[in-house]
Amino acid sequence: MTDDGILVVSEDACRELVGRKDAFDAVEAVFAAMARGDAYNFPVIREAIGYADALYGFKSGFDRAGLALGLKSGGYWPGNAAKGLTNHQSTVFLFDPDTGRLKALVGGNYLTAVRTAAASSVSIAHLARPDARVLGMVGAGHQSAFQLRAAAEQRSFEKVVAWNFHPEMLPALGKVAAEIGLPFEAVERERLGAEADVIITITSAFEPLMMRDWIKPGTHIACMGTDTKGKQEVDAALVAAATVFTDEVAQSISIGEAQHAVAQGLKAEADITPIGAVINGAHPGRNSEAEITLFDGTGVGLQDLAVASVAADLAKAGGRAQVVRL
Template identity: 50%
Template sequence: MLYVSEQMVRDLVRQADVTAAVSEAFVALADEKAVCWPIVRETLGHADAVFGFKSGFDKSLPAMGVKAGGLWPGNAARGVPNHQSTVVLFDEDSGAPKALVRATYLTALRTAAASALSIRHLARADARVLGLMGAGGQGAFQLEAALAERRFTKVLIHDPNAANVEALADYARAKGVSAATGDPRYVVAEADVLITVTPSRQAIVKEAWVRPGTHIAAMGADTVGKQELEAGILASATLFGDVAGQAVRLGESQHAFGQGLIGEETVRCLGDVISKRHPGRTDDKEITVFDSTGMALQDLSSCMVALKAAVDAGQAIELP
């Protein structure tokens, strides 16, 4: 059994490689060559933490495994990332454990990859203003991945933490992009592409603020009760997700679904757009929303990238 550490992943894995792998995972799901099993995600009643499992099997790689991890909000005070993830890959023929991959950094990369792919396939070609609601640990990853997809000339950022906002704005400027901060209404109303990546449990993006033609990558809601967008936005938009069933149970769509504004069939799978089964955006005035809850296939494909990189570099550790 091989072991790949967080440091190996940071040293060896690039965002572009993860984005390519996640794209293939979406296609494998659309082609019915891969399957995700139901997510387990629960509050612990301890340390204000949420813990869960994502698992699946991708015949096209092949890769089979499970990611265990979650959110410990108090970790930052200890100098440890709030999000913690570890993936175990299993041999698809025998079921024996094949690799243990620390995946906290990888999870950030694969989450940004999913958002970036939604921009690639759903945002208007002339999108130039990027809005970011949330400047925490995911902020820089989301920004870098998005900049690879469109020629954004300006980034607008909102977050309650002023220090995080300024740090992310400085990061954007270092990438050669103009950056400004503002209140939520300003960021939403000016954005051609809006990425929401917060832990909010109430709508912070109002329907009245969203302009025609906007693409929204809603990345924050992945648990029952979380919400970033007013339900009416989803009811009036063309709606996509990673896995439709997950979106209406755990994602941003849960609220519109619960109010009877949309059905599960309303949510198209992004993999169908990538594989050309669905046209995606059909009108420059159309509002598109990508409701991302995360799926095991993203984690498995990313871990296969990390495992190969570590083996090729001679750094993967053989465990007794």
């Protein structure tokens, strides 16, 4: 709680105030805090509610370094698009860690997109080869534009190659590439794997879309779509062959991209490294030019709290937050 009420930060305010650099810095810092043991996520609750085909749940945690305490509540309503609404709906609740009192309510839809893109861009910054020049995009949904813009700021890419299950969606992603000055080409998946130095997968697939044999040495892959048991974006053999990093190991092996390789005995939990260890300098990250690195971005509540805290601070400082007194 502020001195005179609870802050309410709208979606519009978040969109106008929180930029990609803000999100990158917040996510990088919270990954580092997690690896140091200064921040931890609480168990995730996610359930089908038996109405409107919706999934609903909570992600929460506490960052002692950033003093962010709270939760993100929301989920996925597949019928929203027909109503002119975003399918993913969420709100972040921030609490004062000194008193437990509610401090802020922050719109979570834009922030979820920008923090997810920030996570993959953090992985690119710390793991991709410095000379990476071709960016591969697997997926062309709402999140893909955020991913493309964030990734393009981490390396001097010269081209974007992309594939989507529904190819008619690719021109919209091509417009984003054109806006940031990158040539764009729709290609088949095998060619994407052969050309791309960095690959971002951002789909809701339940089967592998990229196979081990298609990936060239030295590639960095950010798997950002697998966040539920059963989902899968890449071949388990590719996970096995790669040096794997993640936001949170427990989620990686249970609901993340590593779940299949671990279940098949192709990868051990001990072989998966929190990316915060690379950020902190406790792990060297990439060891060679030929090494395939893979970031398993499962999405953690602490990411949401970190960017929501930034939004609340900026909104308060800029007079963009409503104040509610209870």
